[in-house]
Amino acid sequence: MKNIVLFASGNGTNAENICVYFKSHPSIRVVALFCNNPQAGVIAKMKLHAIPVELFTKAELQDPNLLGKRIEAYAPDLIVLAGFLWLIPSYLVQQYPYRILNIHPALLPAFGGKGMYGMHVHNAVIEQGAKTHGITIHLVNERYDEGTYLFQQSFNVKADDTAATVAAKIAVLEMTHFPKVIEQHLLENT
Numbered sequence: 697m698k699n700i701v702l703f704a705s706g707n708g709t710n711a712e713n714i715c716v717y718f719k720s721h722p723s724i725r726v727v728a729l730f731c732n733n734p735q736a737g738v739i740a741k742m743k744l745h746a747i748p749v750e751l752f753t754k755a756e757l758q759d760p761n762l763l764g765k766r767i768e769a770y771a772p773d774l775i776v777l778a779g780f781l782w783l784i785p786s787y788l789v790q791q792y793p794y795r796i797l798n799i800h801p802a803l804l805p806a807f808g809g810k811g812m813y814g815m816h817v818h819n820a821v822i823e824q825g826a827k828t829h830g831i832t833i834h835l836v837n838e839r840y841d842e843g844t845y846l847f848q849q850s851f852n853v854k855a856d857d858t859a860a861t862v863a864a865k866i867a868v869l870e871m872t873h874f875p876k877v878i879e880q881h882l883l884e885n886t
């Protein structure tokens with residue numbers, strides 16, 4: 697079996713969708729969720745799916761002997777950031793080359809970087825009158841949203857779209873494509 701370790705900070709819609717997608721998979725399984733936010737909705741969702749939840753602080757994340765060891769215990773073939781908002785430290789990027797994926801709710805390099813997450817992205821898209829919007833799934837490096845892109849899917853922003861309507865369209869794209877890109881990457885590259 698190939699093991700996925702999830703990282704998430706928020707609601708966990710993507711994390712749950714990934715758990716459901718791989719629940720009966722013959723060769724891939726979700727083995728743990730690492731979460732920096734004890735209030736996050738993702739925690740209850742993971743409990744429903746009997747996925748172990750590992751909470752951690754910013755200081756623990758920076759320490760290879762603390763979080764690094766706790767991640768290693770799950771023997772991940774892939775680490776998946778599903779709405780995770782802190783920068784991944786370089787010791788993890790180096791320890792898991794080509795094996796950390798992130799989803800970003802915009803067509804990178806547009807609307808990326810520190811502070812660009814969730815509704816901040818969709819508000820900016822509408823305020824700046826962007827003509828297209830979409831999702832990017834990419835490898836993670838030491839900088840926010842800058843690793844190699846594996847997948848992008850776009851749509852045209854309509855005159856009557858709002859931040860809420862584009863957010864709903866992004867959610868549909870994320871639910872449809874993220875598990876499949878994870879599966880393909882795991883089967884072809886690990």
Ligand code: GAR
Nearest residue numbers: 706707708709710779799801813814
């Ligand atoms: C998702 O839209 C994901 O693309 C985004 O956070 C949301 C998490 O929602 N990630 C980022 O903005 C990363 N920069 P969820 O917790 O409901 O899956």
